[in-house]
Amino acid sequence: MAAQWFRVYDTLRKAIVVGELAPGSQLPTEFEVSATHHVSRNTVRRAYLALSQDGLIRSVNGRGSFVMQTGITYEIDATSRFRDVLDGQGVKSSVRAVEYRDMATDIAMAACLAVAIGSPLLKVTTLILGDDTPFILTTRHVRADLIDDLERKLLECDSLTLVARSEGLGQLRRVSRTVGARLPTQREADLLECPSHAPVLVVSTTSRIDNGMLLECQDAVMNGRLVRLSFRSD
Structure with a gap:
């Protein structure tokens, strides 16, 4: 029995x-x-x-x-946005700011973005929600020397893609991605409202603008129960 x-x-x-x-x-x-x-x-x-x-x-x-909520498939290519996926499936998307912090580029970020150590960065941590349910916790390190008043502009429209386009930098495109899985930290579990014993997906990407310069490095921690990943060729 x-x-x-x-x-x-x-x-x-x-x-x-x-x-x-x-x-x-x-x-x-x-x-x-x-x-x-x-x-x-x-x-x-x-x-x-x-x-x-x-x-x-x-x-x-x-x-x-x-x-827990049911899952949504996120098809990732060079320009896809998870909020568009949510909206396309009838799920109202939104962004909640967690942290905005100015910082100087350290050795690791300098190598990631191909800039000099000490260059200005804006660290942006946000939650992407669908129908008020947290799906993804993103931490982005964005070059602050390429866009004036970057924090205000991001707070106004909640999209680096739209900010880059409006600033004349062109289309933001992913040029690298690494996918892994691990258990969440307690802070991640609290923010994502997911079990601390269930794995999360971690997608690390770098993205460039039309002139070839790298603009951001991003780590996206995804609730593995809510998000399924699919990859398309560019």
Whole structure:
């Protein structure tokens, strides 16, 4: 016979997969599940932990456990934007600023952007949301010497692609990308509202403008439950 915790886990997992428990909905409390299944609360807690590790639910201290949203496929090429993907699938996209910070280029960033050490950069950390659900946490290091008043312009339109175009720099195009997976930091899990035990996707890219100069290096941390990656040839 299957262990008691696994029977509880399997029942809830199936309810999530078939949609009986809808994305974003709150699961019953540990007390309610223990009474329904005639098991201890520790048994329920273990089942909930397994669901969290599978990326099916997210448990929030003091609030309860919630079903994670379903995934969206992001087809990446040289110019694709995730917000366009969301909007194209009827999901209202938005951007939430987390941090804007002026900094000088260190050795690693100088090599990434092919500029001199100490050159001015703007570090931009934002959340991309769809219907108010966090999908991607992005950290961008952007050359601040190529665009005057860069922070204000980014805050006004939430898009480096549009800023570069309006400044006469042309189309922003990705020229390199590296994809990996790892567990999120606690800060990343909190901002993305995802389980700390479920892997996130990390896509690192560099992008250039029409004259061939590199404009930004970006690390995008994606909720692996919400985002599936697909790559197109340029």
